[in-house]
Amino acid sequence: MKALSAALALIAPVQAGLRFPCSTLTIQRLDPVVQPGSNPSTHVHHIVGGNAFNTTMTGDVGERGTCTTCQMSEDFSNYWTAHLYFKHPTNGSYHRVPVLPVQPLLGGSQGAQGGITVYYTQFDLSRDNLNTQKITVFKPGFRMTVGDPGRTTKPITGLRYQCLTGNNRGAEMSDFPTKPCTGGIFTTQHFPACWDGVNLDSPDHQSHMYNSKRSDGFTNSAACPASHPVRVPQLTYETTWDTTKFNSMWTSGAPNPFVWSFEGSSGYGTHADYMFGWKGDSLQRAMAKSECFYDGCGSITKQAMATANKCTVKDQVGEATEGWLTKLPGMD
Numbered sequence: 001m002k003a004l005s006a007a008l009a010l011i012a013p014v015q016a017g018l019r020f021p022c023s024t025l026t027i028q029r030l031d032p033v034v035q036p037g038s039n040p041s042t043h044v045h046h047i048v049g050g051n052a053f054n055t056t057m058t059g060d061v062g063e064r065g066t067c068t069t070c071q072m073s074e075d076f077s078n079y080w081t082a083h084l085y086f087k088h089p090t091n092g093s094y095h096r097v098p099v100l101p102v103q104p105l106l107g108g109s110q111g112a113q114g115g116i117t118v119y120y121t122q123f124d125l126s127r128d129n130l131n132t133q134k135i136t137v138f139k140p141g142f143r144m145t146v147g148d149p150g151r152t153t154k155p156i157t158g159l160r161y162q163c164l165t166g167n168n169r170g171a172e173m174s175d176f177p178t179k180p181c182t183g184g185i186f187t188t189q190h191f192p193a194c195w196d197g198v199n200l201d202s203p204d205h206q207s208h209m210y211n212s213k214r215s216d217g218f219t220n221s222a223a224c225p226a227s228h229p230v231r232v233p234q235l236t237y238e239t240t241w242d243t244t245k246f247n248s249m250w251t252s253g254a255p256n257p258f259v260w261s262f263e264g265s266s267g268y269g270t271h272a273d274y275m276f277g278w279k280g281d282s283l284q285r286a287m288a289k290s291e292c293f294y295d296g297c298g299s300i301t302k303q304a305m306a307t308a309n310k311c312t313v314k315d316q317v318g319e320a321t322e323g324w325l326t327k328l329p330g331m332d
């Protein structure tokens, strides 16, 4: 996909799902999906969404949340990924890479601070096709992950990197850029869109889902198999990592110096976690409609990002994740 503004100009009338910013909620070593009850979890996460976020999360998150960093004010879900770090090529120290709001968003970043842009699409970037494909939304307690920090080969379709230059996002790649990017590094994570219809979770947090995605970008996933027959919204995260202040330390010809918070040996370990937390039937109301693209719609409510930005949670781990660090938090 090229500049989104160009794509948007081609879409009239717009339909096909939600797209909205969520500011950064917290950056710490907690993971209530993969390592519930562990404080700290193994690696640092960049987390957005509702303030029910906690070491362990059970039950109806949407009913417990009282504020959210997302623009959709009934969305108390949590969305998170590993955090990106710069590893100094000569002295080996690590520095957290700042996060910028994704650009362009309709009306600019709307005051989002860092954060993730979240999509719930019904079909592809420009159509909902609701008459051919029924969308069932997630239930309270639902959670899933996509990708795997331990993956060292064979990238997963829909987990991608782009090298930003100005408004140009460049080609989608399955590993980190090999040259400095003047506009930062853009990451996208598309989740599976087929559910078994029964389990809110599974031991590996993935087998209750089936990934029928066959191509990158905001394309419709292929038909769901009999084992996972229920079509859910195609959930996608986008993050802009502001790598620019590290570019001068990336000596010409040296390998990519950016690493995820678990380090890994390549970019193939990119992954993302989701904890459903929409209040009541708000997501179902949005997904059953054609008019909700980009800007929400009459049936779900939005808040000003200035309000969203006031939502916080406690740092429960209490360790340095910022500044020059001789090792990544949790890594020996």
Ligand SMILES: *[C@@H]1O[C@H](CO)[C@@H](O)[C@H](O)[C@H]1NC(C)=O
Pocket (backbone or CB within 6 Å): 051, 052, 053, 054, 055, 056
């Ligand atoms: C997080 O969990 C702890 C321990 O169960 C609890 O005391 C605390 O109130 C929870 N915080 C939130 C925001 O739910």
Ligand SMILES: *[C@@H]1O[C@H](CO)[C@@H](O)[C@H](O)[C@H]1NC(C)=O
Pocket (backbone or CB within 6 Å): 088, 091, 092, 093, 324, 326
């Ligand atoms: C590594 O280099 C950075 C940037 O010059 C510096 O701030 C940091 O202190 C250095 N780390 C060590 C361990 O010398």
